[in-house]
Amino acid sequence: xxxxxxxxxxxxxxxxxxxxxxxCLNEAETLAICIRKAKAFLVQxxxxxxxxxxxxxxxxxxxxxxxxxxxxxxxxxxxxxxxxLRGGISSASGTFVIMGDADDSYDFSSLMPFVxxxxxxxxxxxxxRFQGGIAPGAMPFLHRYLGNPVLSxxxxxxxxxxxxxxxxxxxxxxxEKIRDLELRTTGMEFASxxxxxxxxEGYEIAEVPTTLKKDGRSRPPHLRTWRDGWRxxxxxxxxxxxxxxxxxxxxxxxxxxxxxxxxxxGTLRIDDVSFDVHTFIVACFSVLIGIQALSFAxxxxxxxxxxxxxxxxxxxxxLLDWLxxxxxxxxxxxxxxxxxxxxxxxxxxxxxxxxxxxxxASLLRVLLLSxxxxxxxxxxxxxxxxxxxxxxxxx
Numbered sequence: 001x002x003x004x005x006x007x008x009x010x011x012x013x014x015x016x017x018x019x020x021x022x023x024c025l026n027e028a029e030t031l032a033i034c035i036r037k038a039k040a041f042l043v044q045x046x047x048x049x050x051x052x053x054x055x056x057x058x059x060x061x062x063x064x065x066x067x068x069x070x071x072x073x074x075x076x077x078x079x080x081x082x083x084x085l086r087g088g089i090s091s092a093s094g095t096f097v098i099m100g101d102a103d104d105s106y107d108f109s110s111l112m113p114f115v116x117x118x119x120x121x122x123x124x125x126x127x128x129r130f131q132g133g134i135a136p137g138a139m140p141f142l143h144r145y146l147g148n149p150v151l152s153x154x155x156x157x158x159x160x161x162x163x164x165x166x167x168x169x170x171x172x173x174x175x176e177k178i179r180d181l182e183l184r185t186t187g188m189e190f191a192s193x194x195x196x197x198x199x200x201e202g203y204e205i206a207e208v209p210t211t212l213k214k215d216g217r218s219r220p221p222h223l224r225t226w227r228d229g230w231r232x233x234x235x236x237x238x239x240x241x242x243x244x245x246x247x248x249x250x251x252x253x254x255x256x257x258x259x260x261x262x263x264x265x266g267t268l269r270i271d272d273v274s275f276d277v278h279t280f281i282v283a284c285f286s287v288l289i290g291i292q293a294l295s296f297a298x299x300x301x302x303x304x305x306x307x308x309x310x311x312x313x314x315x316x317x318x319l320l321d322w323l324x325x326x327x328x329x330x331x332x333x334x335x336x337x338x339x340x341x342x343x344x345x346x347x348x349x350x351x352x353x354x355x356x357x358x359x360x361a362s363l364l365r366v367l368l369l370s371x372x373x374x375x376x377x378x379x380x381x382x383x384x385x386x387x388x389x390x391x392x393x394x395x
Contacts, residue, residue, distance in 0.1 A: 082190025342370025
């Protein structure tokens with residue numbers, strides 16, 4: 001495509017293949033060296049490109065430094081790592097974009113492996129610091145041996161993303177493909193959102209080794225270990241209703257049903273251990289929570305489908321279409337009526353002894369099962385109406 005912005009903001013009628021994008025917030029100590037390395041890479045390889053700085057409100061002169069070094073600078077008012085990158089991607093002129101932090105921890109003079117994989121058709125090319133090498137002191141202990149490995153493992157488990165370094169900040173991508181994803185997060189979880197959304201859309205994701213050295217800043221990094229790690233984890237869970245709701249819900253439901261029906265006739269003894277009405281109570285609660293989790297899964301899928309957050313499989317789409325307001329209300333009504341009938345039977349048994357003392361062994365089991373059935377019936381009805389509310393604008 002034709003670029004209208006070149007170095008120093010001058011008009012340039014050249015085809016821009018690559019934008020080297022750096023988010024920036026008070027990076028005066030290291031910004032110049034990063035820009036020089038990036039420009040040198042473009043000159044040495046003969047790639048038609050630009051260096052773009054997405055400034056997120058620097059107050060240390062970073063913007064003036066970038067302009068003096070010949071980079072194109074765009075201001076991004078919305079605060080946050082993700083917000084800066086979104087603004088940069090939106091303004092990028094290159095067919096491909098390689099993004100990296102402006103703290104001199106990544107080597108912008110060694111980007112050719114990224115370019116080659118992008119040229120060969122990959123939609124996203126991730127750097128892998130564990131394969132390329134991590135210099136002493138470059139990555140905190142908790143990040144290297146706990147946070148990054150665990151979150152990367154969760155990403156591979158939840159979304160089948162075959163990369164070993166889920167949060168590497170040096171990555172390249174096809175600009176239009178990433179724009180099509182309409183990424184929304186503004187914080188550090190932007191890195192996870194890009195990979196997750198790309199994987200769900202079936203994008204080709206490749207990986208190349210890259211090195212990480214200790215950054216050149218004298219101040220602490222913007223990254224906050226526990227806060228940002230928690231935001232990454234919750235993001236992964238929210239984009240995977242299966243692992244957040246469906247699998248736990250199915251486990252609780254099956255466990256509760258098996259335990260409840262095993263204990264319904266009376267006390268169950270296994271070796272020297274006896275399971276009685278107290279375990280029956282736990283089983284009933286397990287069923288109730290399991291149904292609630294599965295209801296949340298249905299709501300989450302419907303909301304995600306409506307707002308185009310994640311693609312929904314044909315099977316899930318057909319199931320959601322079948323679960324109409326009326327059908328769920330009928331199912332919930334049947335469960336409520338059955339539970340009410342069981343509760344009525346218990347009241348009748350109590351009345352038969354003039355509301356005096358009862359033998360609770362069997363009666364309490366029926367009462368617990370009946371009340372649980374009524375609660376599930378009401379819960380399904382509320383879920384059905386909430387689901388219908390989500391669909392109001394398009395019905």
